[in-house]
Amino acid sequence: MSEQTIALVTGANKGIGYEIAAGLGTLGWQVGVGARDEQRRESAVAKLRANGVDAFGVPLDVTDDASVAAAARLLETGAGGLDVLVNNAGVTGGGRQRPGDVDLAAVRAAVDVNVIGVVRVTEAMLPLLRRSASPRVVNMSSGVGSLARQSASAGEHQTGPLSVAYGPSKTMLNAVTIQYARALARTNILVNAACPGFTATDLNGFRGVRTPQQGAAIAIRLATLPDDGPTGGYFEDAGVIPW
Template sequence: MTTASKIALVTGGNKGIGLAIVTGLAAKGFTVLMGTRDPAQTADELAGDVRPVQLDVTSQHQVDALAQHVETEFGRLDVLVNNAGVHPLLFRPLDHIPRPTEEIVEDYRNVYEVNVFAVVRMMNAFLPLLDKAEAPRVVNVTSMRGSLGEPGAWAGQPSMVYSSSKTALNALTAHYAREFAGTKLKINGAAPGHVATDFNQHRGTRTPEEGAAVAIRLATVDDDGPSGEVYQDDTRLAW
């Protein structure tokens, strides 16, 4: 069994916000498992101890295999960042954001499978390994679009599919945190803001590093830090 200071797993870690989270945690001395569907296509030069691992979060077989690998190699998991996510715009032209009445059941299946169901799959598989860590942390990468009460959350024409998937993710965060209240495990949501990524053909106004900062902070929060909350930068969102 390999000895390491702290072990982090980041889903969807090979590009965009995920890669910035991987890089930031590695800079803090973590051994970071970069979850990606194709480890062969990851960047060759990454500073720190970054290890690409095969992970399609929609595959129960791959999730279980990775959990077994982490248990054998490290015996625990200190940080899980559920970053992998999709948006209907990945399947539609960017210049036409569909109105709620234009979105179809198949859109929900595609998006919820990654943004919601996969988080449950990851939690079920890795909670036993998180329980073996001294100060385990879970960060679910969400969005202000998932808020039902934050002013400005629904500015413009948001996708009902994407927004509701993040609302559901926020609910999962709250329920998991409630179950583990009073324990060493802290579970929070990180909203990165309007980051330039593949989601929006890089039309966002923030860099991946700016968006990743809140997730990195919550992944390394002290024992007296929050749990069951959602933050964008240093602001707690009213969701």
Template sequence: MQTTKIALVTGGNRGIGAAIAHGLAEHGMTVVIGARDPLAGEEAARRIGGRSVPLDVTDDVSVRDAAARIEEWYGKLDVLVNNAGVSGGLDGQQVGEVDLAVVRAVYETNLFGVFRVTETFLPLLRTAGAARIVNVSSGTGSLAWQSDPAHKYATSRIAVAYPSSKAALNMLTVMYAKGLAADGISVNAIAPGACATDFAAGLGLSLERTAEQGAAIAVRLATVPESPTGSFLEDAGTVPW
């Protein structure tokens, strides 16, 4: 029987996802990197001594094939990190100029992709027992912070698709935490903070916070002996919904 813990990180070939994968590997887990680009996934897996699977979270067949491969390899999944996400850019996300095609594309990855992956991998998570699901959300998905005049998000540029997709992901997190409590599976959302990654650079952001710093809360939730569930967390503690 496989005793080493098995983790899957979607979008784990770069940025915060790669940092999470590295952190889990350092904790002794066997990490599988899911990546749309198979070559990028294989290279990222080599760097941490893990494995990779082609995985496009927007494609049913791709997700089912990835699950079948992990079942064949290990027969279980202890940790699922739903990290894959897209910003959609800034064009077509401004109030009064919203492009629904942009919104749909963002939601297809950031929300429906999480539904798709989580549902498909549930049998393997249930087999593992006391499994963990970590959903990589964003502080921009906090309704409390977005509506607080004293918070920096009150004056940030309005891009409607990405923050609203993360707010929806937060609700998904709560519902799955409730629904999987009887299975002993913890489900939490994290706000890694804005980090110096390709994702941020694509939005024109120059940042000092590293991907490793952003990944720390995800790694902690995946590895602590006793995990909370139904929480939204950052380094400093609880993020208000």
């Protein structure tokens, strides 16, 4: 394992993912920019390097087994290992998601990337993380994944639009986060879910009220937790989010 902390951020070629990579890079970390699109990936790497970040590209499609396996090999042989995994790549699923008018393809797309993709990448990277002195896994969730905030009893505190694709996929991601935290409780791997808030990205047509840099802050905080930090939690800038 390299003495330099090594992080992989999926979906890091733009938006919140890019800002997470930039923020971790300012700490002196080596950052893998995970992304499918070669041109956007290499453009992001070049921009990060121009700003002094030790960045490198990681070809990565979280929906493809072979791509994820190749990314793990690249990190092991090229970078020397992995200390921090930020599962940031995500999609809305597109299509119709309102109950009563649902495009099942939208549900499949959201779950494939936001849940199965996270499991696929995490499973592939766990052998590398186990060798790290202070490994961290951060899963980028959303406030709409909170059942407490989505429930009818939440009243005026309800959050997000009606959806049976994107929102529920983040709820399932939260459940997956808990399961990994439970399984790894006797190890030094801390696993947490992060909510960036309503951030202006292409995911929401840039309708968000927070900047990508603001949205990245919680992920950076969880990626840099001390060894006695929390695991199995769900956090936003203001603190703990009810599940």
